Amino acid sequence: QDSTSNILLSSCLLSKNIQNFTYRSNSSSSEYIKLLTFSIQNLRYSLPSNPKPAIIIFPLSEYQLQHAILCLRQSSLTIRVRSGGHSYEGLSYTTSYNYPFGIIDLTNLNRVQVDPSSATAWVEAGATLGEIYYNVAVESNQTLGFPAGSCATIGSGGHISGGGYGFLSRKYGLAADNVLDVTFIDPNGRVLNRSQMDEDVFWAVRGGGGGSWGIVYAWKLRLVPVPNQVTWFNIYKSGLIEPLADLVHKWQDVGPSLPDEFFLSTAISGLWDGNGSVTFTGLYLGPKESAFSILSKRYPELQISESDLEEMSWIETTVKAAWVNSVSDLRNRGTSKNFFKAKSDYVKTPISKEGLIGAIKFLTKETSAYIIFKPYGGVLERIGGTDLPFPHRAGNLYNIQYVIDWTKVEEGMTDKYIAWLRDFYAYMGSFVSKNPRAAYVNYLDLDLGTNNWTAGTSSTVDDVNHARLWGNAYFLWNYDRLVRAKTKIDPENVFNNEQSIPPLSK
Numbered sequence: 001q002d003s004t005s006n007i008l009l010s011s012c013l014l015s016k017n018i019q020n021f022t023y024r025s026n027s028s029s030s031e032y033i034k035l036l037t038f039s040i041q042n043l044r045y046s047l048p049s050n051p052k053p054a055i056i057i058f059p060l061s062e063y064q065l066q067h068a069i070l071c072l073r074q075s076s077l078t079i080r081v082r083s084g085g086h087s088y089e090g091l092s093y094t095t096s097y098n099y100p101f102g103i104i105d106l107t108n109l110n111r112v113q114v115d116p117s118s119a120t121a122w123v124e125a126g127a128t129l130g131e132i133y134y135n136v137a138v139e140s141n142q143t144l145g146f147p148a149g150s151c152a153t154i155g156s157g158g159h160i161s162g163g164g165y166g167f168l169s170r171k172y173g174l175a176a177d178n179v180l181d182v183t184f185i186d187p188n189g190r191v192l193n194r195s196q197m198d199e200d201v202f203w204a205v206r207g208g209g210g211g212s213w214g215i216v217y218a219w220k221l222r223l224v225p226v227p228n229q230v231t232w233f234n235i236y237k238s239g240l241i242e243p244l245a246d247l248v249h250k251w252q253d254v255g256p257s258l259p260d261e262f263f264l265s266t267a268i269s270g271l272w273d274g275n276g277s278v279t280f281t282g283l284y285l286g287p288k289e290s291a292f293s294i295l296s297k298r299y300p301e302l303q304i305s306e307s308d309l310e311e312m313s314w315i316e317t318t319v320k321a322a323w324v325n326s327v328s329d330l331r332n333r334g335t336s337k338n339f340f341k342a343k344s345d346y347v348k349t350p351i352s353k354e355g356l357i358g359a360i361k362f363l364t365k366e367t368s369a370y371i372i373f374k375p376y377g378g379v380l381e382r383i384g385g386t387d388l389p390f391p392h393r394a395g396n397l398y399n400i401q402y403v404i405d406w407t408k409v410e411e412g413m414t415d416k417y418i419a420w421l422r423d424f425y426a427y428m429g430s431f432v433s434k435n436p437r438a439a440y441v442n443y444l445d446l447d448l449g450t451n452n453w454t455a456g457t458s459s460t461v462d463d464v465n466h467a468r469l470w471g472n473a474y475f476l477w478n479y480d481r482l483v484r485a486k487t488k489i490d491p492e493n494v495f496n497n498e499q500s501i502p503p504l505s506k
């Protein structure tokens with residue numbers, strides 16, 4: 001991007017009264033780096049070697065967002081859009097392709113308007129989940145909540161675009177299942193709502209993955225009732241591998257089949273001394289006496305006592321789940337960050353006890369790694385597998401997330417950590433869903449394959465078939481409808497990235 005192009009781009013932006021933007025070349029580099037990195041959640045993609053945007057634009061209104069798209073399209077820059085910056089593979093702010101790009105960053109578009117009487121909210125796509133939870137709880141006098149993920153700094157733009165699973169999902173579905181309407185800006189800058197857009201496109205933007213279609217400016221969300229007091233617990237067990245494997249083996253029956261009001265996940269890691277640890281995290285939408293009675297009956301092996309259970313408001317459980325200190329901290333966008341790589345799987349038949357023992361033993365070799373089993377079942381079992389792009393509904397017991405994280409760059413360690421995670425994933429292959437081996441698009445994983453846009457972004461049948469590698473893993477039978485939606489809304493493939501849905505444009 002040379003200075004003449006910058007002048008043209010600036011004059012386009014300024015003519016639309018867009019003044020919040022910063023160039024890589026002419027801003028003081030520390031200011032530019034600060035604005036670029038503040039929401040980068042995976043530090044693996046914040047290194048000097050990662051390609052950086054020529055410009056970052058921070059629109060303040062729907063009008064400015066619309067014109068940021070049009071001005072970038074007039075320039076030679078490719079568009080990246082960023083909401084909360086939590087993409088596992090950095091797709092909202094960097095690229096492995098060699099083309100110059102600009103970021104439209106939605107941080108300032110974070111208004112949340114709650115209407116308690118209709119139990120709905122209009123939420124700008126730059127709002128974080130923490131901002132949504134906070135506003136919904138305050139404005140509804142703690143009678144309403146919203147089913148979405150646990151980390152407070154996740155952006156609603158990327159999260160809801162990929163589904164959005166959380167503690168309320170067994171009762172109320174994914175975040176995307178609760179989208180009633182959308183204000184969406186297409187690649188030609190047209191502002192469309194549900195009634196103005198193609199049915200396939202409204203379907204695709206609710207779970208077909210961010211960064212493929214255009215930009216969601218705002219979501220209209222259905223809010224859900226939450227009781228005054230709910231029950232929360234977090235139980236840590238460590239010790240010999242075999243009894244822990246027994247516990248997790250039983251969890252596979254219990255977690256996915258508890259009443260819809262119950263969420264019970266497990267996180268497993270290995271310890272250096274050759275033992276293992278398992279943390280059970282639970283939320284029950286009701287009083288602790290009922291939670292205790294259900295758990296004692298269904299899962300006596302957990303040996304829970306009533307004092308392990310704590311009653312609190314729903315909003316306080318979001319504080320616990322996000323590991324922040326207070327309800328007001330839910331609105332704080334600055335969180336701790338680290339370097340990480342993650343992968344995911346779905347489990348349809350319980351893993352044998354031997355398989356689980358093998359998994360925990362594997363984990364004892366690398367204590368920077370852990371796995372999380374999140375229960376499905378509940379209403380997720382009863383929502384159709386084609387209703388939205390997210391297909392992992394009936395028949396799935398739980399999702400596995402594999403994570404390895406570290407806090408500083410050390411020579412050769414990144415490759416070692418990632419290689420370890422890939423080996424572990426290979427070990428787990430025989431226990432999880434197959435043909436295809438499924439994955440969750442919000443746990444983005446470029447190991448599954450990438451588009452090859454190095455020689456331009458026009459897309460052919462071969463590109464569409466190649467993208468099935470990951471398209472089928474994330475979306476199963478819904479992949480072809482996503483290609484249709486993409487071809488309708490973005491035939492020129494303006495919104496593309498390493499794993500965007502390719503159009504059938506030739």
Ligand code: FDA
Pocket residue numbers: 041080081082083084085086087088090091092106125126148149150151153154155156157158159161162163164165166209210211212214215216217442443497
């Ligand atoms: P980011 O801004 O990086 O965007 C992600 C993708 O969406 C990019 O391709 C981007 O271009 C695109 N995009 C962003 N805004 C858009 C918009 N307005 N319109 C169109 N496209 C847009 N998931 C989950 O389901 N449950 C959970 O509990 C968690 N927990 C969790 C914890 C932590 C620490 C991390 C890092 C991630 C999670 N996730 C998760 C995964 C998370 O849902 C996923 O990474 C989301 O895509 C993040 O959305 P952001 O807007 O923050 O990311």
